[in-house]
Each structure stands twice: as structure tokens, then as C-alpha cells.
Amino acid sequence: MKLQPVRMIHSLVSRCISHLSRQCYDVIVVGGGHAGTEAAAAAARMGAETLLVTQKTHTIGALSCNPSLGGVGKGHLVREVDALDGLCGRAGDWAGINFSILNRRKGPAVWGPRAQLDRQRYREFIQGELQSISRLTVLEGSVEDLLVAEPNPDEPGSHRVTGISLENVLNPITASSVILTTGTFLSGSLFVGQTTSPGGRIGDAPSSAGLSHTLKERLGLRVGRLRTGTPPRIVKESVDFALAELHPPDRHPTPFSFMNTHTRCKAEEQVPCYLTYTTPGVERVVQESLHLNCHIQQDTKGPRYCPSIESRVLRFPGRSHQVWLEPEGVTSDLLYPQGLSMTMPPEMQLRLIREIPALHRAEIHSPGYGVQYDYVCPTQLSSALQVKTTQGLFLAGQINGTTGYEEAAAQGLWAGVNAACRALSTPPVSLSRTESYIGVLIDDLVSRGVTEPYRMFTSRAEFRTSLRPDNADLRLTPKGYELGCVSPSRYREAMRVQRSLQDAMAALQALTLSTASCREKLPDVRVSESKNAALTGMELLQYKELSFETLASVFPERLSSYLEFSQRLKIEAVYKPHCDINKKEIERIQKEEKMFLPQDIDYFSLPASLSQEAREILDRVRPTTLGAATRLEGITPAAVVSLYNYVQFAE
Numbered sequence: 160m161k162l163q164p165v166r167m168i169h170s171l172v173s174r175c176i177s178h179l180s181r182q183c184y185d186v187i188v189v190g191g192g193h194a195g196t197e198a199a200a201a202a203a204r205m206g207a208e209t210l211l212v213t214q215k216t217h218t219i220g221a222l223s224c225n226p227s228l229g230g231v232g233k234g235h236l237v238r239e240v241d242a243l244d245g246l247c248g249r250a251g252d253w254a255g256i257n258f259s260i261l262n263r264r265k266g267p268a269v270w271g272p273r274a275q276l277d278r279q280r281y282r283e284f285i286q287g288e289l290q291s292i293s294r295l296t297v298l299e300g301s302v303e304d305l306l307v308a309e310p311n312p313d314e315p316g317s318h319r320v321t322g323i324s325l326e327n328v329l330n331p332i333t334a335s336s337v338i339l340t341t342g343t344f345l346s347g348s349l350f351v352g353q354t355t356s357p358g359g360r361i362g363d364a365p366s367s368a369g370l371s372h373t374l375k376e377r378l379g380l381r382v383g384r385l386r387t388g389t390p391p392r393i394v395k396e397s398v399d400f401a402l403a404e405l406h407p408p409d410r411h412p413t414p415f416s417f418m419n420t421h422t423r424c425k426a427e428e429q430v431p432c433y434l435t436y437t438t439p440g441v442e443r444v445v446q447e448s449l450h451l452n453c454h455i456q457q458d459t460k461g462p463r464y465c466p467s468i469e470s471r472v473l474r475f476p477g478r479s480h481q482v483w484l485e486p487e488g489v490t491s492d493l494l495y496p497q498g499l500s501m502t503m504p505p506e507m508q509l510r511l512i513r514e515i516p517a518l519h520r521a522e523i524h525s526p527g528y529g530v531q532y533d534y535v536c537p538t539q540l541s542s543a544l545q546v547k548t549t550q551g552l553f554l555a556g557q558i559n560g561t562t563g564y565e566e567a568a569a570q571g572l573w574a575g576v577n578a579a580c581r582a583l584s585t586p587p588v589s590l591s592r593t594e595s596y597i598g599v600l601i602d603d604l605v606s607r608g609v610t611e612p613y614r615m616f617t618s619r620a621e622f623r624t625s626l627r628p629d630n631a632d633l634r635l636t637p638k639g640y641e642l643g644c645v646s647p648s649r650y651r652e653a654m655r656v657q658r659s660l661q662d663a664m665a666a667l668q669a670l671t672l673s674t675a676s677c678r679e680k681l682p683d684v685r686v687s688e689s690k691n692a693a694l695t696g697m698e699l700l701q702y703k704e705l706s707f708e709t710l711a712s713v714f715p716e717r718l719s720s721y722l723e724f725s726q727r728l729k730i731e732a733v734y735k736p737h738c739d740i741n742k743k744e745i746e747r748i749q750k751e752e753k754m755f756l757p758q759d760i761d762y763f764s765l766p767a768s769l770s771q772e773a774r775e776i777l778d779r780v781r782p783t784t785l786g787a788a789t790r791l792e793g794i795t796p797a798a799v800v801s802l803y804n805y806v807q808f809a810e
């Protein structure tokens with residue numbers, strides 16, 4: 160078993176400011192959520208002296224909302240973060256108590272690895288990992304403000320962040336790079352019924368007003384407002400499971416991490432989920448409580464793809480909606496009712512849940528609530544997640560308008576890599592949307608911005624047949640190793656896999672069978688009548704009904720040594736024709752991504768062929784490459800040609 164042992168600690172040693180060995184770091188990360196922990200770990204792995212400052216060290220790695228990781232699109236992000244030696248995949252394998260691959264009816268390129276998590280185990284794993292990373296110091300404290308150097312008079316509008324100041328602490332701490340990952344805490348307000356109070360999450364104060372003020376007023380950043388919410392937690396023993404449908408997990412849990420052959424939770428130890436549905440009574444309670452529900456009356460945009468029960472009922476009246484009853488942990492007495500996020504007064508919440516048959520005598524442990532918070536419009540960031548007009552300031556996670564742990568973790572890791580690059584005086588690095596979902600995520604954010612909380616979907620990736628969860632290690636681990644954020648042991652493992660797959664594919668390519676011998680040796684494979692030519696092993700594997708194991712049993716001397724990779728080889732074979740077709744398009748995009756657009760272009764003085772609308776968009780977003788410009792909404796192919804000509808000429 161390759162699962163990493165975790166030190167079972169219940170809280171990180173919070174180091175008091177006076178015990179810090181230094182007042183100057185390469186990288187400071189503000190916030191110990193999903194973005195902050197990946198950012199701090201990645202920066203330290205890159206060789207940067209890193210300080211992670213967070214309000215409460217015991218909440219490091221806390222799952223603010225649903226106790227689950229992965230899913231369709233999100234599972235791809237977890238695997239990519241893992242391929243770059245991030246934490247969340249291994250934490251998921253350690254803390255998972257119910258594993259399933261979603262979307263199995265579709266092709267493996269869009270399968271969604273997902274796990275239900277034990278909250279406490281997840282936190283413990285993340286905290287244990289952070290403690291074991293050298294060059295990383297963790298400090299409990301609240302960051303009050305950023306230290307900002309005076310703008311350079313030669314560069315109007317430009318600033319430089321040089322460190323942070325902490326609440327109730329006189330001495331500032333300096334750094335070359337600061338990463339803000341403050342989640343839902345920036346000017347955060349909590350809502351239950353008609354009560355509103357300041358907060359980033361229940362039990363936690365919002366970020367200081369000084370931080371918001373500096374971002375908006377001193378640095379002049381455009382900031383918007385978004386909202387989200389969470390359901391009440393339900394006492395498990397008060398649920399009538401006989402009235403809900405049992406949904407068992409996968410029989411064999413699939414680990415998230417490429418470094419794990421299996422998960423901590425054994426197949427038979429997994430905890431099931433249950434499915435139930437809303438009734439007309441639920442709709443009635445929503446309607447009756449609307450005037451008592453401040454959160455729902457606001458115009459602020461919430462997450463479209465995990466809406467509150469109030470939004471679902473108002474948008475689709477008369478429908479019955481799914482409610483998943485999910486475990487919160489192996490020893491937890493609570494259930495998480497996914498689909499019942501709500502912000503009405505607590506007594507109405509109780510009335511509502513009791514309108515669902517399986518919950519007719521349910522008790523609420525803690526009520527649902529909503530949160531509204533500021534986010535920074537992400538088009539103001541470069542693809543390194545650095546604020547374009549403020550050197551040394553990086554942003555990652557929910558602060559950039561995304562929703563979800565996986566989206567936060569992916570950005571955090573990449574911001575950590577780039578913050579370290581800046582501190583160590585190496586050039587910034589970006590990930591292309593042709594090579595990763597992380598690249599798609601960042602490109603979407605910095606090129607298109609957000610109008611509602613952004614979550615990942617497989618449909619956002621143009622090259623999803625190449626960007627699969629099964630091959631994230633081949634796509635990203637070598638690059639991560641070259642950059643310095645991947646350990647030698649992970650790199651060696653990825654290289655072993657790569658070599659074995661190459662050898663196996665060469666063996667499959669070399670194996671040729673005539674149609675007649677196919678029919679004789681592989682009678683279950685319906686080779687098409689018209690095919691008279693010989694078929695290679697790779698081509699044969701493209702037949703749905705043929706597994707690698709079956710082929711290897713017919714040709715054991717050639718193929719049996721690759722049985723460890725059966726599933727990966729089958730997937731490689733199935734997608735080979737699509738990937739070959741995509742190759743040219745990928746090369747074109749990669750070429751455009753190498754064509755940099757100077758950040759000081761005066762778009763209003765470019766040739767007349769560029770429309771006024773295109774000029775305004777380009778001036779506002781200031782894309783860093785021609786590739787990024789082509790993906791901006793409102794940029795026509797004609798505008799791209801004008802820009803292309805300009806770049807060629809400028810070079």
C-alpha cells in the first residue's frame with residue numbers, strides 16, 4: 160500500500176508572531192482553506208521560504224460546505240493537482256468514506272472521480288502534511304492589511320505589494336510575493352432568515368475591512384459581489400432511511416492519487432448515501448417564508464449549479480427535486496442533505512425538511528445559512544494569477560469568483576508555483592488550456608471573467624478527449640518536476656508509467672491480425688465485414704467488447720507484462736483517433752499562446768480594421784497572448800487577424 164501515513168494531530172502548533180524566526184519571507188499566503196493550503200505547500204516545494212497565515216489553525220483544510228471531493232470536471236482538477244504533487248488527491252484517498260466514478264455511462268474522458276469525505280480526517284491529513292513540509296511556517300493570525308510600495312511614477316497605475324500587517328501586531332512581515340486566498344471572507348456577511356451578521360463562515364469573522372479597502376481603493380481593483388449557501392445539518396438517527404433509496408458506492412474504490420494503489424477506507428467499510436425527493440409541502444414552506452428570507456431577496460448571483468432549495472422551487476415550480484442524504488464522517492452523527500441549501504428562519508427550515516417523507520421526524524443540528532462576499536474580477540489577473548497592475552500580489556480561490564474546493568485548490572497550487580517563481584527570480588509560468596483543466600480554468604477566469612460563481616465542467620475543455628483524468632500524470636508531472644514543484648519520487652513513478660505505456664503501445668502496434676484470424680482467435684469481437692486488411696492490437700482495442708485482459712490472454716507472451724495498465728491502455732486505444740485529429744488544432748492554439756501581446760499596447764491607436772467594441776474589450780482585459788485574445792467574448796475572427804498582423808509587425 161502506497162498511502163502516505165498521516166501524523167494524527169488535532170491542531171497545528173500555532174506559532175506566535177514573537178516566535179517567528181524571521182520577519183521576511185519569499186512568499187506569504189493569507190488563508191488556510193483549499194486554495195491557501197495548496198498555494199503554501201507548492202511555494203515551499205518550489206524552494207521558497209513560505210509563511211501561511213490564517214485566522215484559526217485548527218480550521219486549516221476545513222470543508223465549509225459539502226463533505227465531498229471531485230465529481231464531473233472537478234475530479235479532473237483533483238487528479239491534475241495530484242499530478243503536480245498537490246495535497247487534495249491524497250487527502251481525499253485518506254479521508255474518503257464513499258467512492259464512486261460519476262458519468263460512467265459516458266466515455267472515460269468525462270468520468271468524474273468523486274468521494275464522500277470524513278471531515279475530520281480530511282482536516283487532519285492536510286494539517287499533518289503542512290507540518291511535514293520544510294521551508295513552510297504556519298502562523299495563526301488575522302491579516303489586517305497589505306504593505307504597498309508607492310507606485311512607480313514611470314509606470315502610472317502600477318503598485319508593488321511588499322508584505323502584510325497583522326491585527327494587533329506592530330511589526331509587519333515582508334515578502335516578495337503575497338497570495339490572498341481569503342475565500343468567502345472578504346466583506347463577508349452571513350444570512351439566516353431576517354438576520355444578517357458580519358462573517359466569512361459560521362463561527363468565523365470576516366476579513367478585515369482594511370484589506371477590502373486596500374484592494375478597492377488603493378490598488379483600484381474592480382470588485383463584485385457573489386453569494387452561496389449551505390444546508391442545515393441533520394441528526395442521523397432522526398432520519399427514516401426506510402423511506403429513502405439506498406445508493407451504494409462503487410464496489411472497488413478508485414483512488415484520486417496517482418501515488419496510491421488503494422484508499423484508506425476498504426471497500427466493505429464504505430458508508431452509503433441515500434436519495435430522497437422534495438414534495439409539494441416543501442414548495443409551500445418556501446413560498447410562505449419568502450418575506451422572512453433576506454438572502455433570497457437580494458439580487459446578488461449565487462451558484463447556478465448547486466442552487467438553494469428556494470431558488471430551485473422558484474425557478475421550477477411544481478417539480479420534485481432530488482435530495483441526497485450524505486454521511487459527514489465515519490463516526491459523525493450528522494447527515495448533509497445535498498440539495499437543501501436554505502436561508503429561511505430556522506423554525507421554517509425545520510418545517511421544510513419535515514415535509515420530506517424520509518425526514519418527517521428529522522432534527523436539525525445546525526441551521527442552513529447564506530454568505531455574501533466580495534470577489535475580485537479575475538480579468539485583472541495574468542495567467543500566473545498575479546494582479547496585472549500590482550507586482551507581487553497573487554489571488555487564488557473563491558476570491559477570484561469561483562466556487563468549490565477543487566477550483567480553489569487548482570488555482571492555489573498554480574498561484575503558489577508562480578509566487579515562488581517571482582520570489583526566486585525565475586520567469587512566470589502558465590498552463591495552456593490544451594494541456595490541462597487547470598489551464599482551462601485559469602484561462603476562462605482571466606480572459607472571460609465571471610458573472611456568477613464559476614465551477615468546472617468537462618464541457619469547458621475543448622480538448623477533453625486528450626485531457627482525461629487517467630492521464631493527468633503524463634500531461635503534468637514532468638512539467639511540474641522541471642519547475643520544481645514535484646518530488647523526485649513522484650517523477651520517477653510517472654516516468655516508469657510513461658515508459659511502460661509506451662512499450663505496451665508499441666507492442667500493441669506491432670501485433671497485427673488479419674480479419675480471419677481475428678474471427679478465429681477473438682470470436683466475441685465483431686470485426687466489421689468490410690475490413691479485409693490486418694488490424695493492429697491498438698485498433699482491435701478500440702472495439703467496445705474487447706478488453707486488454709482478453710487480448711493479453713490470447714497473446715500472453717507479448718502483452719501479459721502490461722496487465723497492470725489494462726484500463727489505461729484500453730482508454731488510450733479508444734481515444735487515439737480523436738487525439739490524432741486534435742493534434743493540429745492544439746498546435747495552432749499553442750502557437751498563438753506563444754505570441755505575447757505587450758501589456759502597454761494602446762488599443763485605440765491600432766489600425767482602423769479593429770472595431771471600437773473590440774478595442775474597448777481588449778483595453779479592459781489586456782490579454783497577455785494572442786491565444787487569450789481569441790477567446791474573449793466579442794472578439795471576432797477579423798479582430799484576431801488585425802491583432803495577429805500587429806504582433807507579427809511588432810516582433
Ligand code: FAD
Binds near residue numbers: 195300301558563564
Ligand atoms: P476558504 O476555504 O473559504 O478559505 C479561506 C481561508 O482564509 C479561511 O481559512 C479563513 O480563515 C482565511 N482568512 C480569510 N481572511 C483572512 C485574513 N484576513 N487573515 C488570515 N486568514 C484569513 N462551494 C461549492 O462548491 N458548493 C457550495 O454549495 C458551497 N457552499 C458554500 C456555503 C458556505 C456557507 C460557504 C462558506 C462556502 C461554500 N462553498 C461552496 C464554497 C467552498 O467552501 C469554497 O469554494 C472553498 O472553500 C474555497 O476555498 P478557498 O481556499 O478559496 O477559501
